[in-house]
Amino acid sequence: xxxxxxxxxxxxxxxxxxxxxxxxxxxxxxxxxxxxxxxxxxxxxxxxxxxxxxxxxxxxxxxxxxxxxxxxxxxxxxxxxxxxxxxxxxxxxxxxxxxxxxxxxxxxxxxxxxxxxxxxxxxxxxxxxxxxxxxxxxxxxxxxxxxxxxxxxxxxxxxxxxxxxxxxxxxxxxxxxxxxxxxxxxx
Amino acid sequence: xxxxxxxxxxxxxxxxxxxxxxxxxxxxxxxxxxxxxxxxxxxxxxxxxxxxxxxxxxxxxxxxxxxxxxxxxxxxxxxxxxxxxxxxxxxxxxxxxxxxxxxxxxxxxxxxxxxxxxxxxxxxxxxxxxxxxxxxxxxxxxxxxxxxxxxxxxxxxxxxxxxxxxxxxxxxxxxxxxxxxxxxxxx
Numbered sequence: 001x002x003x004x005x006x007x008x009x010x011x012x013x014x015x016x017x018x019x020x021x022x023x024x025x026x027x028x029x030x031x032x033x034x035x036x037x038x039x040x041x042x043x044x045x046x047x048x049x050x051x052x053x054x055x056x057x058x059x060x061x062x063x064x065x066x067x068x069x070x071x072x073x074x075x076x077x078x079x080x081x082x083x084x085x086x087x088x089x090x091x092x093x094x095x096x097x098x099x100x101x102x103x104x105x106x107x108x109x110x111x112x113x114x115x116x117x118x119x120x121x122x123x124x125x126x127x128x129x130x131x132x133x134x135x136x137x138x139x140x141x142x143x144x145x146x147x148x149x150x151x152x153x154x155x156x157x158x159x160x161x162x163x164x165x166x167x168x169x170x171x172x173x174x175x176x177x178x179x180x181x182x183x184x185x186x187x
Numbered sequence: 188x189x190x191x192x193x194x195x196x197x198x199x200x201x202x203x204x205x206x207x208x209x210x211x212x213x214x215x216x217x218x219x220x221x222x223x224x225x226x227x228x229x230x231x232x233x234x235x236x237x238x239x240x241x242x243x244x245x246x247x248x249x250x251x252x253x254x255x256x257x258x259x260x261x262x263x264x265x266x267x268x269x270x271x272x273x274x275x276x277x278x279x280x281x282x283x284x285x286x287x288x289x290x291x292x293x294x295x296x297x298x299x300x301x302x303x304x305x306x307x308x309x310x311x312x313x314x315x316x317x318x319x320x321x322x323x324x325x326x327x328x329x330x331x332x333x334x335x336x337x338x339x340x341x342x343x344x345x346x347x348x349x350x351x352x353x354x355x356x357x358x359x360x361x362x363x364x365x366x367x368x369x370x371x372x373x374x
Contacts, residue, residue, distance in 0.1 A: 003305065003306065003307060003357060003368050004306040004307070005306070005307045005308070005309065006306060006307070006308050007308075007309065008308045008309065008310075008314045008315050008316050009314075009315040010313045010314055010315060011288065011313050011315055012313055013200040013312075013313060018315070021315065058315060058317060060317045060319075061319065063282070063284075063319065063320065064282055064320075065280070065282030065283040065284055065320040065341070066284040066317075066319060066320060067254075067284045067285065067286050067317070067339065067340075067341070069286050069315060069317065069339075093252070095250075095251055095252030096252040097250075097252055097253040097254045097342075098254065099254050099256050099339050101198065118190065119190065119191040119192070119193060120190060120191070120192045120193070121192070121193050121194075121195045122192065122194065122195065123195075125200075126197045126198050126199055126200060127195045127196075127197055128195050128196040128197060128198055128205070128208065128245060128256060129195050130245060130247045130253070130254070130256065132247075132248065132250065132253060133250065133251075133252040133253060152254065152256075152286050152339040153254075154252070154254070154341060155284075170190065181190050
């Protein structure tokens, strides 16, 4: 009898680093984040090559019903007074949810429904986030260290960035050394 | 402006304990595991109240597209020479996958496709397991400590235990102090 024993990929909980897997890595730089930050002038003044976040994910088969898993490493930093964040997205298949776990650093998960109502969940090592369907989601790094969050999402979910060209209705900025929330009115 | 900031549930990576959430807990005892272990006589001789595993999960809304998350804590122990294990199941929606992460202890994840082909993945802290659709899955604790594994699965997956009344085709036993794999022929 021959039984196949496969060594699985591994994740280090303290850092979110994946090893030993078929992995896909993608870096998102400031130059890729056009119209994401509020202060266009400050964004233009930044180094366009600066990495804002890296995503590592297990390269698993894109089959209906399958789940993907990966980690986002979001750098600390600001554009003007606005904290570094991911672009954020709705799922193309709107009803599909996602689960996030905070692994290191500290920040916020910004959730916004299709009516534009925004809410926040603090992200920290061990935090568990059930992102429902029909809900756009964005990570914001309000700390001084890398914010790493593990995610699981349905392969069938897809991404819809276009639906958020107006951006989220809430901005998270630093003012006099403190984290502040600002409602954001689109022009 | 009133922005809702919600404290999320938390998981301790070292133990898999969930806190601060709406949680559901369920214990599975030896008396609930009829015809699961190979050695019926040894099973009958055990304390029927002995807990084999506990599942804790976040009590989130059962909506199409949503994901569930929870943790299984599988006790160390044996029935006869067969290690403690979960009942194991196919998903009722066969194409739906699942993701497991090892958190503590050491064991094996037994995977079996619909043709009856079985394979194993070692489970240990940080191990990542992409369980494809059409694949029955069972955790086996081959160590001396509790084996805890975090899971994420689609709310729509459901469970089908009946399809496995014949059990898995592979048994994991201890012989002269070593972990041994045995092909299992059903009567």
